[in-house]
Structure formats: C-alpha cells, structure tokens
Amino acid sequence: MKRLLVSIHDVAPHFEGEVDRLLELLTPILGGPRLAMLVVPNHWGKSPIGGDAAFRSRLRSWSDAGIEMFVHGWFHKDLNNHTGLANLKARHMTAGEGEFLGLDYRTAFQRMSEGKYLLEDITGQAVAGFIAPAWLYGHGAMRAIADCDFALAEDHMKVWQPSLPDKPLALGPVVTWASRSPARTASSLAFAALARKGLHLLDTVRIAVHPGDVTKTSILNSIEKTVVSFARRRSVGRYADLLENEALQ
Known part of the structure; x- marks a missing residue:
C-alpha cells in the first residue's frame, strides 16, 4: 500500500496560532486530523508546556481526536560546541536547533524520558515515538x-524502531520547507516540486511542516499543492501503520 504521513513540527504554546493555521490548511486535504504532532516540552526554554494548563488541554484534545504525538526533544535548542562532521551538520543542516546532536548518553536519556513521561501524563496515551530536533542524533x-x-x-x-535500528520501516527523504532565508526557501520550493514528480515510487512519503512556514505565502501554497498531490494517489496513514505492517510480514 502506498502511504502518506504528514506531521507538524515544533508544537509548543508560543506557536499555537501557527499550529492552528497549519491544521486549518491540512485537515480538509487529509480528510480529518490524520497527522502527527511533534511536541517540544519547553521550546528554547521560553515555552514550557508543564505550566500551561490551556495548552495541555489542547494537546489532550488533539490526541483524543486521533493525532499521533511524538516527543520532539526538550528545548529544541542546541547549546553544544561541535567539531568535525557534527560541526558541519550543526552549521548547515539547522540554525542552532539540533539539540540532540551533541548530548551525552545520560543527558539525552534524561530529556527523552522526561519528555515521554510529560506527554503521556498530559494525553493519557502512549506517545508514538521520539524524533530529534532537526532530525539530528549524536552517538x-x-x-x-x-x-x-x-x-x-x-x-x-x-x-x-529503536530496538531494531538496522531494519528501517520506511526509506526516503522527508519533504519539508525552509523559511529562514530566501535562498533556503527557493531551494525547498524546488525540492517540493521535484518530489511531487519523483517520489511516487516510494511506499511511504513523509511530509513535515513547521510553524515558520506560515510566514510565507509561497511556502503555504507549495505545502497545499504537495499534500494534495500525494493525498490523491495514496492512503493518508499513521506512523503506527508502519509497525502494524511490519508485524504482518
């Protein structure tokens, strides 16, 4: 089965309006709230979910509606100094957002565990998984x-599956957009256009959107066009489907 997975990244109280706007755009195309949210417990140390009862209530409502909830780091901000390949990744693949790229085991484990406990306590359901900020993981x-x-x-x-790291459940690049500079925006728009033509052979296509995407009409138009293109040709699924599919094989 050809599958489409869509996610909203950086879900946090100070991005609530942007998240709402992305939901308004995506929900009619996907046939409901059939997507994942990547939740940051305290984005950049300025937006703690734990102290925001109204936002915790919204998270629970979204989860009850069927939205999958992922832990997405803890702060999202990268405070580490990097060398070698990690330095290249930190400089060119993100703008100070790769929180888990340079963390030691103990710190990474603590932040992952606390994020998992917090989100499961809020929603009353098991989290779908963990996705590192900027998709960057250190040792x-x-x-x-x-x-x-x-x-x-x-x-x-x-x-x-973290228990089976050498056995991927889905392969292929995430289609995402960049809003922080004109050059990166142009590049992401071009990649999305190529993806609409070139990724249809993949069993699973993943599309990820971010709060900053709502700041540019060109990006919003590209998101809509790209999601519509894939949703017309494949089933809109859940990340959990990948585990169910694996169990059947």
Missing part, C-alpha cells in the same frame, strides 16, 4: 533512544 542520543522504550524514531531519510 549519545542513539544509545539513549534504544533504552527509552520508544516505539518509533525518525530522521531525515528513514523511520525505524
């Missing part, structure tokens, strides 16, 4: 995620 994070009992993890090129 400590990769060790920790295998010990935190998450069902799923994702990076830019695959989805996998």
Whole structure:
C-alpha cells in the first residue's frame, strides 16, 4: 500500500496560532486530523508546556481526536560546541536547533524520558515515538533512544524502531520547507516540486511542516499543492501503520 504521513513540527504554546493555521490548511486535504504532532516540552526554554494548563488541554484534545504525538526533544535548542562532521551538520543542516546532536548518553536519556513521561501524563496515551530536533542524533542520543522504550524514531531519510535500528520501516527523504532565508526557501520550493514528480515510487512519503512556514505565502501554497498531490494517489496513514505492517510480514 502506498502511504502518506504528514506531521507538524515544533508544537509548543508560543506557536499555537501557527499550529492552528497549519491544521486549518491540512485537515480538509487529509480528510480529518490524520497527522502527527511533534511536541517540544519547553521550546528554547521560553515555552514550557508543564505550566500551561490551556495548552495541555489542547494537546489532550488533539490526541483524543486521533493525532499521533511524538516527543520532539526538550528545548529544541542546541547549546553544544561541535567539531568535525557534527560541526558541519550543526552549521548547515539547522540554525542552532539540533539539540540532540551533541548530548551525552545520560543527558539525552534524561530529556527523552522526561519528555515521554510529560506527554503521556498530559494525553493519557502512549506517545508514538521520539524524533530529534532537526532530525539530528549524536552517538549519545542513539544509545539513549534504544533504552527509552520508544516505539518509533525518525530522521531525515528513514523511520525505524529503536530496538531494531538496522531494519528501517520506511526509506526516503522527508519533504519539508525552509523559511529562514530566501535562498533556503527557493531551494525547498524546488525540492517540493521535484518530489511531487519523483517520489511516487516510494511506499511511504513523509511530509513535515513547521510553524515558520506560515510566514510565507509561497511556502503555504507549495505545502497545499504537495499534500494534495500525494493525498490523491495514496492512503493518508499513521506512523503506527508502519509497525502494524511490519508485524504482518
């Protein structure tokens, strides 16, 4: 079965309006709230979910409506100094957002565990999994995620079970957009156009949107066009479907 998975990243209280706008755009195309949310417990240390009763209530309502909830880091902000390949990733693949790229095992495990406990306590349901900010994992994070009992993890090129890291459940690049500079926006728009033509052979296509996407009409138009293109040709699914499919094989 050809499957489409859609997610909203960086779900946090200070992005509530942007998340609402993305939901308004996506829900009619997907036939309901058939998507995932990546929740940041305290985005950049300025937006704690734990102290926001109204936002906690919204998270529970979204979860009750069937939206899958992923833990998406803790702060999202990267405070580490990097060298070598990690430095290249930190500089060119994100703008100070790769929180889990340089964390040691103990710190990564603590943040993952606390995020999991917090989100499950809010929603009353098991989280769908863990996805590192900017899809970047260091050695400590990769060790920790295998010990935190998450069902799923994702990076830019695959989805996998942390207990079976060498057996991907889905392969292929995430279609996403960048709003922080004109050059990155142009590049992401071009990639989305190519994806609409070139990724249809994949069993699973993943599309990820971010709060910053609502700041540019060109990105919103591209998101709508891209989601419509894939939703017309394949089933709109859930990340949990990947686990069910694996169990049947």
